[in-house]
Amino acid sequence: MATLAEKILANHCGRKEVGPGEFVNCKVDLVLSNDITAPLAINAFNKLGVGKVFDSSKVIMVPDHFCPNKDIKSAEQAKMMREFAKEKKIAYFEVGQKMGIEHVLLPEQGFVLPGQVIVGADSHTCTYGALGAFATGMGSTDIAVAMATGEIWMKVPPTIKFTYNGKLPKWIGGKDLILYTIGEIGIDGALYSAMEFTGEAIEELPMSGRFTMSNMAIEAGAKAGLFQVDDKSREYMANHSDKNYSVVQPDTDAEYVKEIEFDVSNLEPQVAFPHLPSNTKAAKQAGNIKLDQIVIGSCTNGRLDDLRIAAMLLKGKKVNSDLRCIVIPGTQKVYMDALREGLIEIFIEAGAAVSTPTCGPCLGGYMGVLAAGERCLSTTNRNFVGRMGSPDSEVYLASPAIGAASAITGKISDPEEVI
Amino acid sequence: MILEGKVHKYGNDVNTDVIIPARYLNVSEPSELAEHCMEDIDPTFVTNVEPGDVIVAGSNFGCGSSREHAPLAIKASGVSCVIAQSFARIFFRNAIDIGLPLLESNEASTEINDGDKLEIDITNGKIEDTSQHKSFSSKPYPEFMTNIIDAGGLINYTKNNLRGK
Secondary structure (H helix, E strand, C coil): CCCCHHHHHHHHHCCCCCCCCCCCCCECCCCEEEECCCHHHHHHHHHCCCCCCCCHHCCCECCCCCCCCHHHHHHHHHHEEEEEEHHCCCCCCCCEEECCCHHHHHHHHHCCCCCCCCEEEHHHHHHHHHHHHHEEEEEEEEEEEHHHHEEEEEEECEEEEEECCCCCCCCHHEEEEHHHHHHHHCCCCCCEEEEEEEEEHHHHHHHHHHHHHHHHHHHCCCCCCEECCCHHHHHHHHCCCCCCCCCCCCCCCCCCCEEEEEEEECCCCECCCCCCCCEEEHHHCCCCCCCEEEEHHHHHHHHHHHHHHHHHHCCCCCCCHHHHHHEECEHHHHHHHHHHCHHHHHHHHHHCCCCCCCCHHHHHCCCCCCCCCCCECCCCCCCCCCCCCCCCEEEEECCCCHHHHHHHHHHHHCCCHHH | CCCEEEEEEECCCHHHHCCCHHCCCCCCHHHHHHHHCCCCCCCHHHHHHHCCEEECCCCCCCCCCCCCCHHHHHHCCCCEEECCEEEEEHHHHHHHCCCECCCCCEHHHHCCCCCCCEEEECCCCEECCCCCCCEEECCCCHHHHHHHHHHCHHHHHHHHHHHHH
């Protein structure tokens, strides 16, 4: 009678079962931080006075937000993290080497296993739920405690089950499903809860789309967004990790706080308008929204499948002369795979800028900051006021298919418009 | 402990990007972060805020990123407490961890006006609006969290636990 989240948490606190609302102390399998959150975590860690991390093979630091360093202050933060990582002998992914955006990188490099508990000082840590792990974002102080002790307190969340019925229509991917879901339930529609995604349409959805959905669970306020392990996730694991893992599945009579069903057979590609991810409508209903910039990439949509869809639409076409299109592969591996497949050539021929992996523009850091009055359609995950630059700019969230189509037309466009 | 200050009032879904925009996250020093606190939602906040002041907001306060810089910026700006209908999960943890008091109350969130003077007894969660002569009570914390708060935050709480082992 336990949900996936409850079972995983019970396994990690030495209990047979746990129920929603209970406070438990959980053992963690991976502890993550990045160049923005690690400096605060390191300061907090040093205050604990323990000297070493609980297990250097389970602590990971990724320089991705403002790296390659965008300015002197960022360089100082990255340096502090690099030196700490070296001193404690923990996994660190240097710029240009086997690096990437943390939530694309960790599953790709085989760190994430089904059934794990993973905590990260980054709200999009929930991405790993796509592989059936319980993964959640926390602040730097929590992460410092997890680095020191290998444990962290959690309140067991209630689980909301989302069932997606019907066949996935053409162009519909994980981004459309999750934007539509957030549009229906609101940005606090799953506050403090775990989301469990299932249904006929989910069975069809590739791993890349599942990562996108789990990634944005936080955009509905959720603590985690989980998928059951199936053939697609097993195949992904076989290709990315040689570590053993045990599969945890929810009980068939698990108790959910709410069950929500959607029929997606007629779903249209979705766009979230400013300034909330819940402000969604079909791209076809967008009206004439002229754009100044397109960003294709991020921990939400920076995987090879995402770049393939964008390249398919941009092949032989030109980016509209009134806008900038910026493509950012999620990791060095994605970059290299895209290069070998000829996707990078397609982007550059079309007139897009291609960057080394970084979170840069998503949070208004660098590599595509917006001026007042500018509009960007982005495959990222947040469109709050000022998210990508000036508080007087606008961000529209959508899939790589809509991103590529809109890059060609210069306005928000359904992919069918450019076919 | 009694907190006293005037109210800065905001709406629903006040997110971490407006509390402290990411363009300022290239530093970790709370006093530097405080210079830009609430900048994208209220550019006058930094010049108007005085020690002890209280932020009152609607639902889902602190939604968005996991940046602990958000409660740190609020605390370092002098704000003594945040009152809201509800808080986003990570922000809530972060605030408790670093010792920024949060209180949940629908009534207080709705009825308190911008600029009101408040007196808050943080030990029992009683909120006194001395401008409107109204009082409100807030949701008590679960015992588990009271232990963290009483220890002065998660670092001290963990140190005490480690010492006990």
